[in-house]
Amino acid sequence: MPxxxxxxxxxxxGLDGHDRGAKxxxxxxxxxxxxxxxxxxxxxxxxxxxxxxQEDVDVxxxxxxxxxxxxxxxxLMNLLREKGMSDVTVLVGGIIPEADISGLxxxxxxxxxxxxxxxxxxxDFIHKLVPRA
Amino acid sequence: MSDKPKGSTQTLTPSEASPHRQPSEKELAWEKxxxxxxxxxxPERNYDFTTTSxxxxxxxxxxxxxxxxxxxxDLGMPGVPPYTRGIHPTMYRTRLWTMRQFAGFGAAEDTxxxxxxxxxxxxxxxxxxxxxxxxxxxxxxxxxxxxEVGKCGVAISxxxxxxxxxxxxxxxxxxxxxxxxxxxxxIWAMYLAVAEKxxxxxxxxxxxxxxxxxxxxxxxxxxxxxxxxxxxxxxxTFEFGVxxxxxxxxxxxxxxxxxxxGSTAIQELAFTLRDGLEYVEWGMRRGLEVDQFVxxxxxxxxxxxxxxxxxxxxxAARRIWHxxxxxxYKSKNPRSWALRFHTQTAGCSLTAQQPYNNVVRTALQAxxxxxxxxxxxxxxxxxEAWALPTxxxxxxxxxxxxxxxxxxxxxxxxxxLGGSYFVETLTNxxxxxxxxYIEKIDAMGGMVAAIERGYPQREIAEASxxxxxxxxxxxxxxxxxxxxxxxEKPLExxxxxxxxxxxxxxxxxxxxxxxxxxxxxxxLSALRSAAKGTENLMPFIFDAVKSYATLGEICDAMRDVFGxxxxxxxT
Numbered sequence: 001m002p003x004x005x006x007x008x009x010x011x012x013x014g015l016d017g018h019d020r021g022a023k024x025x026x027x028x029x030x031x032x033x034x035x036x037x038x039x040x041x042x043x044x045x046x047x048x049x050x051x052x053x054q055e056d057v058d059v060x061x062x063x064x065x066x067x068x069x070x071x072x073x074x075x076l077m078n079l080l081r082e083k084g085m086s087d088v089t090v091l092v093g094g095i096i097p098e099a100d101i102s103g104l105x106x107x108x109x110x111x112x113x114x115x116x117x118x119x120x121x122x123x124d125f126i127h128k129l130v131p132r133a
Numbered sequence: 134m135s136d137k138p139k140g141s142t143q144t145l146t147p148s149e150a151s152p153h154r155q156p157s158e159k160e161l162a163w164e165k166x167x168x169x170x171x172x173x174x175x176p177e178r179n180y181d182f183t184t185t186s187x188x189x190x191x192x193x194x195x196x197x198x199x200x201x202x203x204x205x206x207d208l209g210m211p212g213v214p215p216y217t218r219g220i221h222p223t224m225y226r227t228r229l230w231t232m233r234q235f236a237g238f239g240a241a242e243d244t245x246x247x248x249x250x251x252x253x254x255x256x257x258x259x260x261x262x263x264x265x266x267x268x269x270x271x272x273x274x275x276x277x278x279x280x281e282v283g284k285c286g287v288a289i290s291x292x293x294x295x296x297x298x299x300x301x302x303x304x305x306x307x308x309x310x311x312x313x314x315x316x317x318x319x320i321w322a323m324y325l326a327v328a329e330k331x332x333x334x335x336x337x338x339x340x341x342x343x344x345x346x347x348x349x350x351x352x353x354x355x356x357x358x359x360x361x362x363x364x365x366x367x368x369x370t371f372e373f374g375v376x377x378x379x380x381x382x383x384x385x386x387x388x389x390x391x392x393x394x395g396s397t398a399i400q401e402l403a404f405t406l407r408d409g410l411e412y413v414e415w416g417m418r419r420g421l422e423v424d425q426f427v428x429x430x431x432x433x434x435x436x437x438x439x440x441x442x443x444x445x446x447x448x449a450a451r452r453i454w455h456x457x458x459x460x461x462y463k464s465k466n467p468r469s470w471a472l473r474f475h476t477q478t479a480g481c482s483l484t485a486q487q488p489y490n491n492v493v494r495t496a497l498q499a500x501x502x503x504x505x506x507x508x509x510x511x512x513x514x515x516x517e518a519w520a521l522p523t524x525x526x527x528x529x530x531x532x533x534x535x536x537x538x539x540x541x542x543x544x545x546x547x548x549x550l551g552g553s554y555f556v557e558t559l560t561n562x563x564x565x566x567x568x569x570y571i572e573k574i575d576a577m578g579g580m581v582a583a584i585e586r587g588y589p590q591r592e593i594a595e596a597s598x599x600x601x602x603x604x605x606x607x608x609x610x611x612x613x614x615x616x617x618x619x620x621e622k623p624l625e626x627x628x629x630x631x632x633x634x635x636x637x638x639x640x641x642x643x644x645x646x647x648x649x650x651x652x653x654x655x656x657l658s659a660l661r662s663a664a665k666g667t668e669n670l671m672p673f674i675f676d677a678v679k680s681y682a683t684l685g686e687i688c689d690a691m692r693d694v695f696g697x698x699x700x701x702x703x704t
Binding site: 010014015016017018019020022023024026027028030036038039040041042044066067068070071072095097098114115116118119120 | 281393484519613629
């Protein structure tokens, strides 16, 4: 029986339109054999949580460069809990000051990937964390 | 120790590598008697000899590379067509480039203090960064602004904020650049209103409005309205500028963001100049005379890591623009032919790891911009892969420019690299590559049509992925990231005061309570009806701004008529 593919939602929350990172990651995860859904730009936490439920994803990858992470991430994590999606792995990539990392992890973000991370490291991280059926 | 990158060994001789070259007897003899024995004894490094953009570079360039090149036609003299050597006959011997550091954070009073600090440190022009709500045409108290107020730039929601931003800065004496696109007409109206209040003469004030909506659809994605009405607003500002502010650059046609989105140098050049041609054509369709409005168009390029590729790009840009103005649009005014540009060093090249290395990267990139003949320059700060710059980091960035200007000696002569076999060949190749793209986009029916079919977006996404793969495979080395890695202490970074959003909301509440709501409503409804017709909207926007209608209210009035734009995401 073929392995079930890992399903990933790549989301770009907030008002920022710099989508280079989100697109590169979407393509790298797809090339690594995952099923990737890209939300497009300017998604509110509500839109991202609903898409995660609808698409039944294993992983959500948020790309945030604008400094709005401390507002967006806790909101999304609360919504996921309310929707019974606490088991989904949430990753953040982007420009995140080191001082904010522990707070984000406490709110339930599994890992934060800073500029310079190789796409292979992200693929490996997902494979380690998300069991394939 | 460094791992060896996996490239192909370049063992071809110059004449084998390029069959079109016609090397001299002397060169062929050198290949046979000197080069071949040397290669046999010690082969070249196992390295991929290409530019940052992946453009192949040969071992050696000689006169054989320039057989079709005519120094009179292709190089010329500085200050005259085709402007390869620069747009001024004396370049930096008469006047240095404008040192213009992009700054903006928090509320208007925070950025006003940074502006005044930078001017006191010898900066010669201002450049304003706006926060994301402002860039997207939302007031600071809009629900979508939550978490974003004052973060990526300064929060400006009304003329009242703009008055604080330029408090005690005489707009008659300083030139100001404003990085704003979709709501550019509104922010510009606010700026003009402040200038008017200060008693500055609109005919004399100077500065630059970014106002380049096409690159927003292509790269940076901060658009509000669909392309058609957005282009109308841009042409409205051109028309208004010709009549009222003849010294103001009404647009800064920007390759910077295209490059940051991951394009190659050739794509940056090609898409930017094709955007420029698109604006010229829309202006002419409005009935404007080419030589009336084109002198107010300016450009903005990136300065990335590859030193010579960047220099070739700037030189090729001037040549392409001159050719297009003269041949396509029959321009008669040399002021329309000379491409003037601002440069910013590449933000995307900065590393979060070993951040002090970024000072070195920025210095080399800035040097390329100067060797390429830039008119103004922003140098990034070492901490920008982490946050907006601290005052300490921003000062080093400014000092970097001052060191290039006053210590390196590169300003002593015009176009110091002119006539170099390599630089002239690369300039030719970059120019040819750009023309190929420009002609492809012409065939699609122009840039708006190309954007609608996702063409430039797809080309950039491809290039950006190719680059990432090359970095991941270590075919391209980034010091401190995929090689020469070491541990380091975290930097001290700028903390944005979290009370900004609250202060802004309070200020807006007070503004709405104190202004004449009837007057605001009347002027917004006049704007709405004008938007439905074909009149120039600048006077209506200016009226609305002066009644202290907010940015969000003015943009909403136009959203009511124009609708909003959603892209089809390409991954």
